[in-house]
Amino acid sequence: MMQAKRVRVNPFKRPYVVLMMEVIGRSLEAASQVDERIQNEVRPLPDGLMFEMKVMPDGPALVLQKTGATGLKYLGRRPPRKPDVVMKFKHVTHAFLVFSFQEATARAFANDRILLDGEIAYAMKLVRCLNRMESLILPKIIAERALKRYPNLSLPEKMLGGARIYTQVAKNLIRG
Amino acid sequence: MSKSYYEFFCPVKVVAGSAALEHIPYELNTLSASRPLIVTDKGVRGAGLIDHVLAAFAESGMDVIDIYDDVPPDSSLKVVKDIARVYREKQCDSIIAVGGGSVIDTSKGVNILVSENGNDLSEFSGVGVLKKPLKPFFVIPTTAGTGSEVTMVAVISDPDKGVKMPFTSYFLLPNVAILDARMTLTLPPHITAMTAMDAMTHAIEAYTGMAKNPISDAYATSAIRKIAENLPRVLNKPDDADARLELAQASTMAGIAFSNSMVGLVHSLGHSLGALCHLPHGLCMNLFLPYVLEYNLPERGDVIGELLLYLAGADVYAHTPAHERGKKAVQVIRDMRDELNHRCKLPRTLSETGKITRDQLPKLAQMALDDGSIIFNPVEVDLDDALAVLNRAW
Structure with a gap:
C-alpha cells in the first residue's frame, strides 16, 4: 500500500488559531463587563447559556457561559457539558482565514465555512457581540476586513471602548 | 487569485x-x-x-x-x-x-x-x-x-x-x-399570487445575497423570468395548465437557488412579521421585497440591475441606462405588486394588512436582527436600519 505523502503545512496556523481563540474568549468576557451594547445583547440570553466556538472535529476551541444578568464568563477550551450554541469551523484553515482577517465572519458563513448548532437567535446575538468587540479593540483598517460594515464610531468612543476592554482583560488575568 | x-x-x-x-x-x-x-x-x-x-x-x-x-x-x-x-x-x-x-x-x-x-x-x-x-x-x-x-x-x-x-x-x-x-390548477388567485411572490423573493434574495454563486444564479434568474411571465398568465386564465406548470417549475428552481445561496433581510423581516402577526409567509415576502431591495440598492445596485432583464425582458433592459437598471428593477416589482393588489387585494404595506400597529415595529425590528437569514444580507443591518425599512414599508 502506498503511504500518504508527508506535505508541508504552515507550522504557525494552528498555534495562531489556538491563541486567537483564547484572545477572543477573554476579550468577549471583558467586553461583557464594560461595554453597554454588548451587555444589552447578552441580557436576553437564558441564564447559564453555554456557547462554544470550535474547529472541527476536535481542534482549538473557546467556551463562554452567561453569568449574572449581562456577563459572559470565559471557561477555557473544553465545555463542561454539551453547549447550547456551537459555532463550528469546518477546518483549521477556515478559522485561520477569519482570525487573520482575510475573511470576514459573515463571509465565512456565506462561504459555508461555519456550521451553527443550537438556537439561531442566540447565535445571532453572540455574533453581534463578537462584531462589536472587534470594532472596538481592532485598528479600524483591520476591523474593516473583519466586519461587513465598520460602525460609525467616534475616535474617543473607539479609543475609550478599546482601552476599557484591554484593561478589563488585564484585570481578569490578574484576578485569575 | x-x-x-x-x-x-x-x-x-x-x-x-x-x-x-x-x-x-x-x-x-x-x-x-x-x-x-x-x-x-x-x-x-x-x-x-x-x-x-x-x-x-x-x-x-x-x-x-x-x-x-x-x-x-x-x-x-x-x-x-x-x-x-x-x-x-x-x-x-x-x-x-x-x-x-x-x-x-x-x-x-x-x-x-x-x-x-x-x-x-x-x-x-x-x-x-x-x-x-x-x-x-x-x-x-x-x-x-x-x-x-x-x-x-x-x-x-x-x-x-x-x-x-x-x-x-x-x-x-x-x-x-x-x-x-x-x-396547482385549482389554487385560488390570491394564494397563487402570494406563493408566487414567495418564490420570486427566494430567487431574488438568492441572486443578490452574500452567498450567491454561478450555479444558483442560473436557477434564480430562470425562476424570476418564469414568474414574471407566467404569473399574469395564470391570473388571467387560472386553468392555463402550461402557465401553472411554469410557476411550479419556477418555485422549485427558486427553492434550489435559495437552499444553496440562502436568503436575506426580506426573510428576516418576513419571518418576524409572520411570527408576531400570523400573516402568511408569501404575503410577508410581497410586503418587504421592494423596500429591502431599495435598502440594498446603494451597495448592490449593479447586481439588482442585472435582474431587470429577467423581470421586464430584453427591450426594457436594453432601453434602460446601466446605472438606472437597479432602480428600474425595483420599480417593476412595485408595479407587479400594484397589479396583484388590484386583482387579488394582496397588501403592499404593513398598514394595508390591518394586522399590526406602528408601535410594534421596534419589536419586529429586534426580532428580525435575531433571524439567521440576516447574516446573508449583502448589506449590514442594525436595529436602526431594520426599523427604517419597516417604517418605509408602513
Whole structure:
C-alpha cells in the first residue's frame, strides 16, 4: 500500500488559531463587563447559556457561559457539558482565514465555512457581540476586513471602548 | 487569485410535466419501495387533489397503503408521532407528501422517526445529526412557492415546550419532487399570487445575497423570468395548465437557488412579521421585497440591475441606462405588486394588512436582527436600519 505523502503545512496556523481563540474568549468576557451594547445583547440570553466556538472535529476551541444578568464568563477550551450554541469551523484553515482577517465572519458563513448548532437567535446575538468587540479593540483598517460594515464610531468612543476592554482583560488575568 | 468559494448541492430528482404523477409507481419501484403512505391535509384532500394521485396508482399494480390527511397548518411534534405510528402499524415503506410547507416539513419529521426507529424527534434536532439515508420520500407540492421539495431543512414545533425545533441534513432532501399542473390548477388567485411572490423573493434574495454563486444564479434568474411571465398568465386564465406548470417549475428552481445561496433581510423581516402577526409567509415576502431591495440598492445596485432583464425582458433592459437598471428593477416589482393588489387585494404595506400597529415595529425590528437569514444580507443591518425599512414599508 502506498503511504500518504508527508506535505508541508504552515507550522504557525494552528498555534495562531489556538491563541486567537483564547484572545477572543477573554476579550468577549471583558467586553461583557464594560461595554453597554454588548451587555444589552447578552441580557436576553437564558441564564447559564453555554456557547462554544470550535474547529472541527476536535481542534482549538473557546467556551463562554452567561453569568449574572449581562456577563459572559470565559471557561477555557473544553465545555463542561454539551453547549447550547456551537459555532463550528469546518477546518483549521477556515478559522485561520477569519482570525487573520482575510475573511470576514459573515463571509465565512456565506462561504459555508461555519456550521451553527443550537438556537439561531442566540447565535445571532453572540455574533453581534463578537462584531462589536472587534470594532472596538481592532485598528479600524483591520476591523474593516473583519466586519461587513465598520460602525460609525467616534475616535474617543473607539479609543475609550478599546482601552476599557484591554484593561478589563488585564484585570481578569490578574484576578485569575 | 480570488478567494471566493461556494458549495452547491441538489440531488433531488425532478419529475415534471404532463402525466408526471403517473411516474410515481415506477420511481418508487426503482427505490425498492411499494407500500407508500400519503401525508396531506384536509384542504388538499377536500380539493380532490389526492384523487389525481390515487388515479395514477390505480392502473399501476401498486397500491397506496394509507392516507393521513390531518396535518395542521403548523407542523407539530404530536402529529409527527401520530403519523409515524400509522406508518409502522400499516408496515409502509415510503412516504409521499402532498401539500405545502407544513405537510412537507411534517413528512420530513415522520421520515426521521420511522427511518431511525426513534420516538423522540428532539434527539435528531440540529445540524447534521442524521448520518444515514432515510426511507424513500417523494414530495408533490400543491402550491408554487415554498420550494420545500428541494430543501434540506424542516421546522417542527413542540407546543408543550413552546419551541420550534430545526432539523438540517442532506438526508432530509426528498428523493423525488413531482411537478404536475393538475396539483396547482385549482389554487385560488390570491394564494397563487402570494406563493408566487414567495418564490420570486427566494430567487431574488438568492441572486443578490452574500452567498450567491454561478450555479444558483442560473436557477434564480430562470425562476424570476418564469414568474414574471407566467404569473399574469395564470391570473388571467387560472386553468392555463402550461402557465401553472411554469410557476411550479419556477418555485422549485427558486427553492434550489435559495437552499444553496440562502436568503436575506426580506426573510428576516418576513419571518418576524409572520411570527408576531400570523400573516402568511408569501404575503410577508410581497410586503418587504421592494423596500429591502431599495435598502440594498446603494451597495448592490449593479447586481439588482442585472435582474431587470429577467423581470421586464430584453427591450426594457436594453432601453434602460446601466446605472438606472437597479432602480428600474425595483420599480417593476412595485408595479407587479400594484397589479396583484388590484386583482387579488394582496397588501403592499404593513398598514394595508390591518394586522399590526406602528408601535410594534421596534419589536419586529429586534426580532428580525435575531433571524439567521440576516447574516446573508449583502448589506449590514442594525436595529436602526431594520426599523427604517419597516417604517418605509408602513
